[in-house]
Amino acid sequence: MPELPEVETTRRQIEKIMRGRRIERVDTTEPSYFFLTPPDRLRRRLGGRRIERLDRAGKYLLAELDDASHLLLHLGMTGQLFSSEAASVRLLSATARSSLSPEAQTRFEPDQHTHLRFVFEDRGTEVFFRDVRKFGKVEWLAPGQSSPRLDLLGIDALLVTGELLFDVGRHRKTSIKAILLDQSVSAGIGNIYADEALFLAGVRPGRAARRVTRRECEAIAGFVRQVLERSIETGGSSINDYVAPDGSDGGYQDERKVYARTGEPCLRCETPIKRKLVAQRSSHYCPGCQK
């Protein structure tokens, strides 16, 4: 779900709200898998700090604080970072929504899945991090402390080149899709945009990376950059239950050509789209267009 475009869209919207503001306090849920830094420590470290900026590295968000420490966030599969200003019941599933009172449906209240709540000193708009499945992550980094997670990231996917994919691919004994999903090669591509870019490039996801030509690698890289940029332009997104921080649906859903279109006719040649497991991810491709 949240791949580079969704994370970048989130960054742009949330930075506007967080930047330059001082945190009065942070509310958290209980310790869990989600917290790389224990929640009590997180509350202590963040209280009183001003947020200088919000950056993105691959699918990670990195907030810089005024004491030179950093807050690292990852949305995982179901993470949502949003503001109270824009928060709406659209963040909840249809069934969860229908169980709420009409009043509760118009104003967001933190629930058991809301792991972080930023309350600012000016008591204005609040920011929430909600994550149902807890695949998301939050970690506080002391000044100067490096993060293995960040250090492992390859070049940002918006800058990926065919040359890089070709050079990496020729030495690996795995599929081209696995290369695209490998965050240490290029950071930011997820399952959906990988399928879309491979479709546009005419290369099947399961093809051995070493069998992909230099020319094809150039095409793949070009389409990766294109679909990511296009998705950011349209407000980022790719999947049914993604909701942007302002509560709106992402705009990219209507542009998917293969992802989640199993059995439907290819938009180019009308061959039914196939679904197959590649790199432990459901992968969608057109047997007619992709070789």
Place this chain on the structure above:
DNA sequence: ACCGCACCCTGAGCGC
């Protein structure tokens, strides 16, 4: 060094 796989977690959707 690299690959494939199990696992972390919860909700939606489906068949019976």
Place this chain on the structure above:
DNA sequence: TGCGCTCAGGGTGCGG
């Protein structure tokens, strides 16, 4: 109506 099953994909870590 409700139970049990499968699926969803982000990342980590381990065995081969």
